[in-house]
Amino acid sequence: MEKPFSRRDFLGIRDLSAEEIIGVLNTAENFREINSREIKKVPTLRGKTVINLFFENSTRTRTSFELAAKRLSADAVNISVSSSSVTKGETLVDTALNLDAMQPDCIVVRHSSAGVPHQLAKVSKAAIVNAGDGANEHPTQALLDAMTIREHKGKIEGLEVAILGDILHSRVARSNIHLLTKLGATVRIAGPKTLVPENFRHFVGSGLAVCPHVSDAIEGADVVMILRIQKERMDSAYFPTLREYSIHYGLTNERLDLAKQDAIVLHPGPMNRGIEIASEVADSSRSLILDQVKYGVAVRMAVLYLATGGG
Amino acid sequence: MADQYGLIEKSKIMDSTRMKRALSRLASEIVEDNHGVEGLYIVGIRRRGVPLAESIAAKITELEGEAPLFGIIDITLYRDDLSTVGANPIVNRTELDHDIEGKNVVLVDDVLYTGRTIRAALDQLMDFGRPNRVQLAVLIDRGKEHRELPIQADYIGKTVPTKRTEIIKVMLKEFDDEESVWIYEKPSS
Numbered sequence: 001m002e003k004p005f006s007r008r009d010f011l012g013i014r015d016l017s018a019e020e021i022i023g024v025l026n027t028a029e030n031f032r033e034i035n036s037r038e039i040k041k042v043p044t045l046r047g048k049t050v051i052n053l054f055f056e057n058s059t060r061t062r063t064s065f066e067l068a069a070k071r072l073s074a075d076a077v078n079i080s081v082s083s084s085s086v087t088k089g090e091t092l093v094d095t096a097l098n099l100d101a102m103q104p105d106c107i108v109v110r111h112s113s114a115g116v117p118h119q120l121a122k123v124s125k126a127a128i129v130n131a132g133d134g135a136n137e138h139p140t141q142a143l144l145d146a147m148t149i150r151e152h153k154g155k156i157e158g159l160e161v162a163i164l165g166d167i168l169h170s171r172v173a174r175s176n177i178h179l180l181t182k183l184g185a186t187v188r189i190a191g192p193k194t195l196v197p198e199n200f201r202h203f204v205g206s207g208l209a210v211c212p213h214v215s216d217a218i219e220g221a222d223v224v225m226i227l228r229i230q231k232e233r234m235d236s237a238y239f240p241t242l243r244e245y246s247i248h249y250g251l252t253n254e255r256l257d258l259a260k261q262d263a264i265v266l267h268p269g270p271m272n273r274g275i276e277i278a279s280e281v282a283d284s285s286r287s288l289i290l291d292q293v294k295y296g297v298a299v300r301m302a303v304l305y306l307a308t309g310g311g
Numbered sequence: 312m313a314d315q316y317g318l319i320e321k322s323k324i325m326d327s328t329r330m331k332r333a334l335s336r337l338a339s340e341i342v343e344d345n346h347g348v349e350g351l352y353i354v355g356i357r358r359r360g361v362p363l364a365e366s367i368a369a370k371i372t373e374l375e376g377e378a379p380l381f382g383i384i385d386i387t388l389y390r391d392d393l394s395t396v397g398a399n400p401i402v403n404r405t406e407l408d409h410d411i412e413g414k415n416v417v418l419v420d421d422v423l424y425t426g427r428t429i430r431a432a433l434d435q436l437m438d439f440g441r442p443n444r445v446q447l448a449v450l451i452d453r454g455k456e457h458r459e460l461p462i463q464a465d466y467i468g469k470t471v472p473t474k475r476t477e478i479i480k481v482m483l484k485e486f487d488d489e490e491s492v493w494i495y496e497k498p499s500s
Contacts, residue, residue, distance in 0.1 A: 030385070030404045039438045042388040072388075305388075305402065 005306045009121040009128040012137035013178040021146070021179060028147055028295070028302035034071060035297055045074035048308050049104040052078045053095075054131070055111040060269055060293060061131050061140075065108050068300035074105070074308070096120045105308045109133075114171075127307040135169050140303055141268050142175035144296040146183070148288050149223055151295070152264050157184035162217040162259070165227035165249065165276050166238075168195045172268045173227060181207035190217035191227075191249055194238040214249050221259040225266045226251050226277050242275050252278045256286070264288050318478060318495040324471055325492035330450070333468035334363065337448050338370035340466050345415050348372075350443065351379040352414040356386060356432050357403050362485045363450055364419035380414065382407040389431035405435065412440040417466075421481040423449040426462035451479050451492060 005023050013021065034042055050069040054062055062078060069076035079099075090098075092111075099107060106127045109117045114134035121128040132138040149156055161180050167173045167189050177200075180187050189196060190211040200210055211217040218224055229245060239245050256265065265277075265287040273279050281287060325333070345351050348371060355364025361383055372378040385403040418432055429447060436445060448466035453473045455463070471494070473479065478495045 027402050030402045033404055033406070034388075037439065041438070043434070044388040044390075302402075309400075 008307065009117070010139060010303050010307050011117050011121060011128065011130045013139045013142050013175045013182070014137065016182070018182045018184075021143075021182060024143060024299075024302055024306065025147060025150065027306060028143065028299045031298040031301040031305070032295070034301070035294070040071050041073060042071065043073045044305060045069070045072040045105075045308060048074040048106070049102075050074045050076045050106045050108060050304060050308070051099055051104045051126075052076060052131075053099065053107055053109045054079065055081045055109075055116070056132070058110055058131070060296070061110065064293070064296040065129075065131060065140075065300050065304075067297050068304055071297070072301055072304060074304065077104075092116065092119065093123055096124050100124045100126060106304060108304075129303055129307055132171055135171050135174070137175045137178075138171040138268075139175050140296065140299050141172050142179040143303070144292055144299040145172075145176055145225065145266055145268070146179055147295045147299060148266060148292050149264070151291070152288065153222060156180060159185045159222040160220060161185050161187050161223040161225060162211075162214075162221040163187060163189045163225045163227065164214050164217060164251065165191045166195045166229055167191055167200065167227065168197055168238075169230050170227045176225065177208060188217040188221070190214045192239045192245070214251075215255060215258055218251075218255055218258045221263055223264055223266060224251065224256065224259055225268075228268065228270065229272055229276050231272075242272075246275050250274075250276055250278060251281050253280050253284075256281055266292060269293065317498055319498055321477070321494045321496050323491055323493050324451075324479075325469065327490035330468075330490055330492065331366075333450060334366045335370050337450075337466045337468060338367045338374060341367065341417055341446075341448065342371055342375055344446075344465075345417075348375045348377045348379045350413065350415050352382065352409065352411060352416045352442070353379050354382045354384055354407070354416055354418050354432075354436070356384050356418060356420040356428060358486065359422075359481055359483055360418075360420035362483045363421060363481075367417075367419060367448065380409045382409065382411075384418070384432050384435055386428055386431035386435060389435045391427060391431065407436075407439050410440060411436065411442045413443050416442045416445045417448050418445060419448045421449065421483075422451045422453060422479050423447070423462075423464050423467075424453045424457050424479075426458045426460040429462045430460050450481060453479060 005020055052062055052065050066076045104126045108129045108131050110131040111133050114136035116133050117128050117130040130139055163173050177187050186207055188209045188211050267289050353364050353368045355361035368379055368381050383406040385405045387400050387402045446465040449464045450468040452464055452467045452470045476497050480493045482489050482491045484490050
């Protein structure tokens, strides 16, 4: 049987083939069962060390990676920026080399700058897993989104997926666009003109459309993916007020009615209720936001297993 | 004649009929020893133990008029050789949907050789609860001298004394379009 994945580092969806993506997803499917056991632990990565190196705040992703490592019996160490030497002036590469000298098997890294995991992969002996780098990629998020879609739609190929909101700053959008188009879905993006890069239609080839308004993107969609308004990245005036954003771009029941009757709603979290997504939508049965979080642990178990298991 | 892996075919030790008879006998022995299907839990070890376990469970149902509990174990995550087998053996799903607490579990595999697979299966089983007892049924036992752990089978289809250079292949229609058991030899290189 073909190995699902034979790379050491897990840096992004962009470089992966459709076969590799499916291989990782299938592996993740088989880890799900462990998370519903009474004893949620297998001895697979006993003696391996995973360092979660987070230069950016994160509760969900960091907890998810930590649980994934622990459920595989790896030792997980969390480093967040406030407690690291970076604040004392150490360069990124020096930080990586110092951690490397302690011989971890895997470093999970999140950073506000694109390309940091790729840079670390060049100097580190440990496997590097990208947990989000700037506006570039968030590959495990795209995988857990894909798992949620597959679970509810049975497939990805041929689906129409609307991705709405702040595309410009969104690594979630980039990873998802790569993944979904590679697996044969059509992706339609829309949002405030200031937050939707026009040149996006060139960057993955076919399967991507930029829509003039969110309603155009939602119409007939099988999946509606809402992005978070990243207030912390709003360094200039992209739209007048949050209230205005909510009126023109927020996902309400009324807008969702334009999608297919059985359309599902995804959001990578944390949600800004009443801004990009109305509470009535977030709390409806079409919203699978908590499923996404649940599947995230299985996806990260699979990624850690593939990055550190065996050879 | 060498096959695609360069193995030399030596002899066929069981055909489909003999396999069926052996599995029927194992099924009878299991119900006799466990006094029926009450609390009996047949668990196949992936991959080739699963169709064999299904056959045994079907035979037991036929004999007793009632089906035993059935489950599947994938031992990949419990292997002790993850760092030596090369990157990432494929992980498949474990399906133990019924509680194993207090049950009489019979693990089923195709070949008993070093005993390491069974060790992994036992460890995994214990993570699911405390069975009343665990037994082992195998179609082929390659002989005690190969064992690397103190593990023996309770129900054996056929004992086949083998050399270390030999390989036993259990062909099943689910995977190979035929049912038979063969001995192969690794060519001396």
